[in-house]
Amino acid sequence: MDGAPPFVLTLTRDGDQFLAQATGQQQFExxxxxxxxxxxxxxxASMTFHRDADGSVNRVTLHQSDQPATRIVEEGDGPWEPSEAELLAYEGRYFSAEIEAFCAVTVEDGALMMKHRRSGPFKLTAGERDAFSTGTLLGQVEFVRDRGGSVVAFYAGNGRTRDVRFERR
Structure with missing residues (x-):
């Protein structure tokens, strides 16, 4: 959805089945x-696909929040694949005053991991630079950098909840 850029809804077809998968969520029919x-x-919810004059579909409206979504065609470049050195820039302890919770971000065996006291460690999967999906209720995580390029915070959101800020400590 354009209102929540890290949120991506991937649509596929498997035989007679049409499937959707939101960022960090399970696939569903x-x-x-x-x-x-x-x-x-x-x-x-429902989705309406809007056709252009030539019949191609480049826009969809999700009728849950009526937020427009721009179609993104995958070019085969694949997702951003950060090096271990790039992942180390995210390591640290983060705190959200809004929900009074700490999260620790570490690099383990070349993967970026997040830990919270109520859940075991889970992997952060890279999407775009500074944006990751969790595959958990936390949904998407987007890191924020200061003017010098240092990571200072991240925002988390899962579609229903957005922009929960965690400050680096």
Whole structure:
């Protein structure tokens, strides 16, 4: 959704099944209700695909929050693959005053990991530079840098909750 850039909804087809997968979430089936509308069953929502004059689809509206989404075509470049040195820049202890919680970010065996006292460690999967998905309820994590390029915070969000700020300590 354009209002939440780290949120990506990937749409695929497997035989007669149409599938969707939101960033950090499980894949789920979607069902056609017209030639341009699909119903989601995991949440109370639907999607309308908007055709251009040539019949191609480059825009979709998610009818849960009515936020427009711009289609991004994968060019085959693949996701950003940070080096271990780049991952080390994210290491540290972070605190959110809003939810009164600490998270520790570490590099283990070449992977960026996050730990919270209520959950075991989980891997952060790189998307774009400074943006990661968790595959957990935390959803997406986007790190923030200061003018000098140092990582100073991150924002977390999972679609329903957005922009929960964690400051580096």
């Amino acid at each position: 979607i069902f056609a209700t017209s030639d341009s509308t699909f119903k989601l069953t995991v949440v109370e």
